[in-house]
Amino acid sequence: xxxxxxxxxxxxxxxxxxxxxxxxxxxxxxxxxxxxxxxxxxxxxxxxxxxxxxxxxxxxxxxxxxxxxxxxxxxxxxxxxxxxxxxxxxxxxxxxxxxxxxxxxxxxxxxxxxxxxxxxxxxxxxxxxxxxxxxxxxxxxxxxxxxxxxxxxxxxxxxxxxxxxxxxxxxxxxxxxxxxxxxxxxxxxxxxxxxxxxxxxxxxxxxxxxxxxxxxxxxxxxxxxxxxxxxxxxxxxxxxxxxxxxxxxxxxxxxxxxxxxxxxxxxxxxxxxxxxxxxxxxxxxxxxxxxxxxxxxxxxxxxxxxxxxxxxxxxxxxxxxxxxxxxxxxxxxxxxxxxxxxxxxxxxxxxxxxxxxxxxxxxxxxxxxxxxxxxxxxxxxxxxxxxxxxxxxxxxxxxxxxxxxxxxxxxxxxxxxxxxxxxxxxxxxxxx
Numbered sequence: 248x249x250x251x252x253x254x255x256x257x258x259x260x261x262x263x264x265x266x267x268x269x270x271x272x273x274x275x276x277x278x279x280x281x282x283x284x285x286x287x288x289x290x291x292x293x294x295x296x297x298x299x300x301x302x303x304x305x306x307x308x309x310x311x312x313x314x315x316x317x318x319x320x321x322x323x324x325x326x327x328x329x330x331x332x333x334x335x336x337x338x339x340x341x342x343x344x345x346x347x348x349x350x351x352x353x354x355x356x357x358x359x360x361x362x363x364x365x366x367x368x369x370x371x372x373x374x375x376x377x378x379x380x381x382x383x384x385x386x387x388x389x390x391x392x393x394x395x396x397x398x399x400x401x402x403x404x405x406x407x408x409x410x411x412x413x414x415x416x417x418x419x420x421x422x423x424x425x426x427x428x429x430x431x432x433x434x435x436x437x438x439x440x441x442x443x444x445x446x447x448x449x450x451x452x453x454x455x456x457x458x459x460x461x462x463x464x465x466x467x468x469x470x471x472x473x474x475x476x477x478x479x480x481x482x483x484x485x486x487x488x489x490x491x492x493x494x495x496x497x498x499x500x501x502x503x504x505x506x507x508x509x510x511x512x513x514x515x516x517x518x519x520x521x522x523x524x525x526x527x528x529x530x531x532x533x534x535x536x537x538x539x540x541x542x543x544x545x546x547x548x549x550x551x552x553x554x555x556x557x558x559x560x561x562x563x564x565x566x567x568x569x570x571x572x573x574x575x576x577x578x579x580x581x582x583x584x585x586x587x588x589x590x591x592x593x594x595x596x597x598x599x600x601x602x603x604x605x606x607x608x609x610x611x612x613x614x615x616x617x618x619x620x621x622x623x624x625x626x627x628x629x630x631x632x633x634x635x636x637x638x639x640x641x642x643x644x645x646x647x648x649x650x651x652x653x654x655x656x657x658x659x660x661x662x663x664x665x666x667x668x669x670x671x672x673x674x675x676x677x678x679x
Contacts, residue, residue, distance in 0.1 A: 248372050251659040252658065252659070252660070253555075253582065253659070254554070254659075257282065257580040257583055258271075258586075260280075260582075261282060261583060266281055266282055266583075266652060267280055267281040267286060267566060267567045267569055268280055274303050274305075275576055276576065277576075278557065278577065279566055279569060279571060279575065279576070279577045279578070280418055280577070280578045280580050280583075281566060281567050281577075281578075281580070281590075282581055282587065283567075283583075283587060284480050284587065284590060284610045284611045287565070287566075287584055287611070287613060287617065288610040288612040289566055290556070290577060290578075290579055290618070291610060291613075293558070293564060293569040295324075295619050296320075296561065297560055297561055298558040298559070298560065298561070298619075299558070300316065300317050300319065300559065301557050301558070301560050301576050302317070302559075304316075305668060306439070306490070309437075309490050309664075310483060310486055310487040310490055310491075311482070311486060312483070313479065313486060314483050314484065314486070314487040315330060315484060315623060316491070317486060323620070324619075326484070327623060329465075329476060330623050331463070331623055332468065333464045333465060334587055334623050334624050334625075334627055335626070336626050339630050341459055341627055342406060343529070343530030343531050343534075343630070343634060344530060344632075345382065345385045345386060345635055346382050346530065346630070346631050347635075347638050349378055349640040350378055350634070350635045350642075351375060351638060353374055353378045353379065353381075354639065354642050356379050358374075362658040363642075363676045364676060365679070366676065366677075366678055367675070367676045368673055368674070368675050369645075369673065369674050369676065370671045370674075371501045371504055371505070371671070371672045371674055372498075372667070372668065372671045373535035373671065373672065375496075375497035375498070375635075376494070376497045377400075378497070378500075379394070379436075379492070379493050379494075379500070380400060380403060380404065380489075380493050381400070382492075382631055382635075383488065383493055384396060384399050384403070386424050386460060386461060386491075386627070387446060387460060387461045387462055387485060387489070388460055389459070389462065389463065390487075399443060402439050402440050403489055403493075405439070406437055406488070406489075406495060407432075407494070409432050409433040409436045409477065410433050417508070422607075428611075430544075437450045440486065440489075441482055444485055444486075445478070445482065447462070448466075448478055451466060452592070458618045461488070463525040465481060465484070466481075467492070482677075488624065490664055491622065491624060491664060492627065492628065494664055494665050495552035495664065495665045496631050496632055497667075498550070498665050498666075498667035498668075499546055499628075500632060500635055500636060501547040501667065501668065501672055502549070502644065502667075502668075503542065503543060504636070504639070504672075505651065505668075505672050506546060506549070506597045508645060508652075508674070509647065509652070510597055511540065513567075513597065513675040515598060517542055517640065518640060520536050521536070521539070521637055521640060521641050524536060530634045532635060533629055533637045536637070537603060538599065538603070540602070541599035541601075541603050541636055542599045542636070543629065543632050545597060545598065545599040545601065545635055545638065546597075546632075548585045548591075548612060548661075549585065549586075550611075551581040551582060551585060551594070551614045552614060552615070552665045553579060553622075553629075553665060554581050554666055555577055555578050555579065555580055556578055556581060556617070557577075558577055558578065559574070559576045559579040560572070560573050560574065560575050561573055564577070579613070581613060581614070584613060585612065585614075587611075590611050609621075642679065643676055643679055644676070644678035644679065645672055645674040645677065646674060646677050647673075647675075648673040648674060648675055651660055651673065656668075657670050
């Protein structure tokens with residue numbers, strides 16, 4: 248059985264009903280899903296004015312209605328044009344050293360006070376979350392001073408963790424109850440984060456702007472009509488970056504380490520490639536290593552950060568021969584797309600070499616979605632994953648703890664915006 252409950256379910260439904268197939272989803276009604284490259288091509292190439300994000304959306308309380316993820320019509324095009332330059336590959340290359348330094352700070356025990364020394368057991372999920380949050384805070388807000396970083400880390404962590412699976416899946420529980428409900432705790436955490444962001448905006452403007460972080464760029468950027476983004480919209484875009492840039496990369500890193508340490512030959516080949524790059528190579532050179540790239544791609548294939556892509560129709564459309572009227576919702580089951588045996592031989596085997604042997608189209612491989620709504624921060628997420636994984640594998644030697652070294656992989660469950668292992672995967676440090 249699949250280690251992912253969602254993957255097991257959509258695989259079973261397609262086996263029973265064929266492709267495409269319908270699934271009834273809470274608040275969204277009946278959704279027509281496809282898991283083929285032909286279906287992905289049709290959906291991603293559908294006319295832009297026919298598609299919008301389905302609402303209500305379970306993550307709206309976290310990111311806000313102005314978020315690029317939820318923006319509709321011309322507003323989405325306008326906001327994406329504003330944000331996209333901040334995530335251009337040439338722009339994000341300046342964060343290479345920041346990412347590597349954050350990884351080494353975690354390995355040195357900056358967060359826990361316990362360096363990753365031989366004999367130490369580490370919780371990969373906790374470490375990955377802390378590390379990616381540190382990177383996001385530095386890249387987005389330029390925060391690297393210890394006291395301010397600690398404040399932001401505390402408030403942001405509380406915000407991210409307070410919106411748990413129950414509030415995500417059960418909107419009916421999002422209500423006040425004399426200050427005792429999970430919804431009220433989340434709302435208070437969101438307010439504290441917004442206060443920090445608002446204070447940061449005031450401080451930046453008082454200082455005259457400037458800087459290399461994403462916030463500095465967004466404060467300087469203008470829409471086509473010369474207008475600046477409003478503080479309310481900017482706050483929600485920044486929250487989106489925190490949410491989308493935190494759990495997704497952290498989860499991918501955990502799965503990459505897990506998969507590598509279950510496949511000794513793959514791990515050995517990657518270590519050899521990293522060693523060939525020399526001592527302490529420039530991060531910009533690390534991300535060009537072909538096998539490192541293939542390992543990261545194969546991890547994202549088997550463990551896509553967002554396992555379903557949904558679009559609501561504003562007009563009539565036909566998906567895989569099925570007519571859909573305006574108001575219907577269609578989607579891609581990314582796990583089915585990534586394990587289609589017609590495209591991927593031995594689809595459930597972790598085999599990075601497949602990405603060296605051929606190029607896959609965006610309709611066959613879509614870990615960050617596709618079309619005009621593909622994740623705007625995908626390049627930064629991929630850049631970060633490669634540098635952090637390379638740094639960890641170069642600086643320490645790990646071994647999966649006995650519980651995870653054998654047997655099936657941990658079950659995946661929802662973690663707000665993504666899915667990840669239900670239990671914390673642990674490693675023993677065995678050397679440097």
